[in-house]
Every structure is written in structure tokens, then in C-alpha cells.
């Protein structure tokens with residue numbers, strides 16, 4: 402149906418004020434955070450310890466350490482897996498930066514693998530070609546909440562004696578073959594950042610079932626010491642250490658949110674399903690897939706514009722941005738999450754890590770090539786996607802998904818009102 406787009410002066414598809422912010426805050430949150438505030442200790446203490454136990458129980462892990470970010474938990478994964486200077490770690494070409502910069506943090510060398518365009522995750526069929534005698538670990542990222550095919554990843558890891566660090570920062574509650582992410586590799590990292598399914602403001606969680614790996618991770622976590630602040634500390638630095646501990650206020654908030662997490666995840670799934678139903682038949686959209694055996698958590702419902710079907714041979718990224726602006730003008734809360742592929746980022750192109758060429762010029766390191774042309778699927782994705790997050794989260798219900806879909810549909814059905822960039 403022909404309609405005047407809001408960006409051209411027509412009426413909005415989604416009324417102002419429709420989308421409510423994430424996360425909902427209720428009495429449970431207020432009570433737990435204020436109780437923590439009234440206590441004397443605001444650094445790592447009993448709320449942090451309780452959060453570790455409760456999260457490990459919720460996810461089905463033997464051990465957990467709470468951190469001040471998901472990035473910290475990923476870095477701890479590197480040390481838990483015995484990665485050292487110059488070792489290679491296989492990573493995905495498209496994700497959040499810290500899925501890869503965590504490798505640099507430990508003076509190791511990232512080796513990128515292109516994504517599978519359909520799932521947006523690391524192309525598991527390309528991992529084995531990236532393995533060299535220097536490879537120590539693989540970091541599969543369950544991007545946007547869709548689990549990676551961990552059966553294939555673990556088979557490659559077992560064959561080559563590699564360790565697997567799951568980046569589950571976006572994927573709380575997602576499952577592969579019925580098992581929760583974070584229980585499938587040797588260790589895993591979750592984020593508790595504002596936008597994540599479990600919010601503590603900021604924060605993270607390192608999980609593993611291996612107590613030896615836990616001890617190694619713990620040494621990096623708290624100044625290189627081996628004891629937590631609740632134990633009898635000797636203040637001795639046993640290993641290279643950072644300060645990656647979580648704090649009581651964030652942990653109290655995350656504990657409160659954890660009591661509601663299953664409900665929030667179920668609502669997100671139902672809303673995503675409704676969005677998917679409403680987007681059926683919208684022209685020139687590529688909808689996300691959920692391969693058999695995968696249980697998506699729908700952290701980010703990512704759609705792509707089919708540039709070929711749209712007949713657009715010019716700057717895909719510029720056209721995507723135009724479509725995005727038109728959708729935003731309709732009031733649809735759509736975003737571009739990550740517009741750059743990782744190997745194209747300056748830190749990798751300039752090979753500028755710790756300075757003086759490290760880690761790439763380390764005597765233990767091999768030569769790696771980060772020419773962006775090696776990652777065409779990641780580039781195509783980066784140039785053509787937009788994502789829907791907040792509209793699918795509580796307290797927003799299916800009616801918000803319906804309105805968001807209406808805004809998206811309106812733009813795609815009237816796309817000839819937008820001029821295509823060269």
C-alpha cells in the first residue's frame with residue numbers, strides 16, 4: 402500500500418513514547434540495591450559471592466567469578482586456557498571489539514575467520530583451515546543470542562588439542578542441542594552490561610566447570626593474587642594481574658534482575674516470534690534464521706536489506722543508513738549495532754597493540770594477514786544489517802513488536818520514496 406513516509410512528512414507508524422526502556426526496575430531491585438547501599442562494604446563482598454553461586458546454578462556451571470565487565474571475563478578465559486605471548490587464537494570477523502581485543506590483552510595473536518552470512522556467527526566450516534601449530538584456542542561468539550554450532554567447534558578443538566572460550570556475552574539462556582551456552586566449551590564469558598539480558602549496570606561473569614581453570618582465571622582477576630577479598634589475603638602477586646572484580650551495588654542489582662531473568666527471556670522470545678510473524682512478506686528483507694538444534698534468545702533481532710533484490714549496486718552501507726533513518730523517522734527503534742568488520746579496524750590494520758609491534762612481532766608469533774577482502778560475508782553483513790533490541794524486551798509486549806514491524810514494512814513497501822545513494 403502506498404503511504405507517505407514519515408521522513409517525507411507523512412504520519413509516524415509508531416507513536417512517540419511507545420517503546421519503554423530496558424531493564425524494568427521494580428521493588429525487588431530497589432530493595433536489594435538499597436539494602437546493599439546501607440551496608441558498610443561496597444567492594445567485592447557477599448552480594449558478589451551470592452551472585453556467583455546463583456548465576457552458576459542458573460546456568461548449570463560448577464564455578465563462576467563475577468567481574469567488572471564481559472571483556473574482563475573474556476581476558477580471564479585466555480589465561481585460564483594457558484594462552485601466552487605469540488599464541489594464536491581463532492576469532493570471528495564480526496562481533497563486538499572485545500571478542501577479539503581480549504586476545505591482544507594477553508599479548509596473543511588473533512586469527513580471523515569469516516562469518517556464515519545466514520547465521521552471522523563464525524563460519525565453523527572455515528575454522529580448521531585457520532589452525533596452525535601456534536593455535537591455542539577458539540573464541541566462538543554466540544552473536545545476538547544465536548548459539549554457534551558447538552558440536553563442530555568442539556570436534557575441531559578436540560582433534561587439534563585446542564581450548565574453547567565461549568563468548569556468551571549476549572546469549573544468556575540460549576541453548577544448543579538443549580544445553581545452555583556457557584556450558585559447551587571449556588569456559589565462557591557473560592556480560593552484565595546495561596543492554597544485556599541480565600543487567601547489573603556494568604559487570605560480567607567468567608564460568609567454567611574446571612577448577613584448575615578457575616584458579617588461573619582468578620589470579621588475573623584480582624591483582625595476580627590467589628585469594629578473594631573475602632579470604633585471608635596475603636597481598637602477594639603470584640601472576641600477572643589486573644583488577645577485574647565486580648562490586649556490591651552492581652552485584653545486588655544483577656541478583657535482583659536474575660530473579661526475573663527467565664520471565665524476561667520468555668517475553669523476549671514471544672515478542673521476537675510476533676515480530677517475525679509480522680515481518681513475513683515484507684519486500685527485500687532477509688529475516689534471521691534459527692537453525693535446527695539452536696534455541697535463540699533474541700537479544701538482537703537482526704534483519705538485513707537484500708541489496709541485490711533492491712537493485713542497489715552502489716554504496717550498500719550508505720543506502721542502509723538511509724533506510725535506517727527512514728525507519729527511525731517512523732518511530733521504529735532500529736539500530737546499527739556494529740558497522741565495521743573487526744579485521745578492518747585500525748588496531749588490526751596498523752598492528753598496533755602494545756607498541757613496538759607486539760604481539761605480532763613477538764619472537765614466538767607467526768605472520769598473519771588481515772586484508773579485509775578475506776571476509777566478504779562479514780562485510781556484506783556489516784553493510785546491510787539493522788537490529789531490533791529494546792522493543793522486544795520487557796516491559797514491552799507483542800503490541801510493540803507489531804508496531805515496530807509496521808514501521809519497517811512501511812519503509813520497505815515505499816522504498817522508492819528514498820533516493821538511492823551512488
Ligand SMILES: Cc1ncc(COP(=O)(O)O)c(C=O)c1O
Pocket residue numbers: 469470471472473496497499500542544568570571591592593594604605
Ligand atoms: C559479543 C560481545 N562480547 C563481549 C562484550 C563485552 O562485554 P562488556 O561490555 O561487558 O565488557 C560485548 C558487549 O557489548 C559483546 O556484545
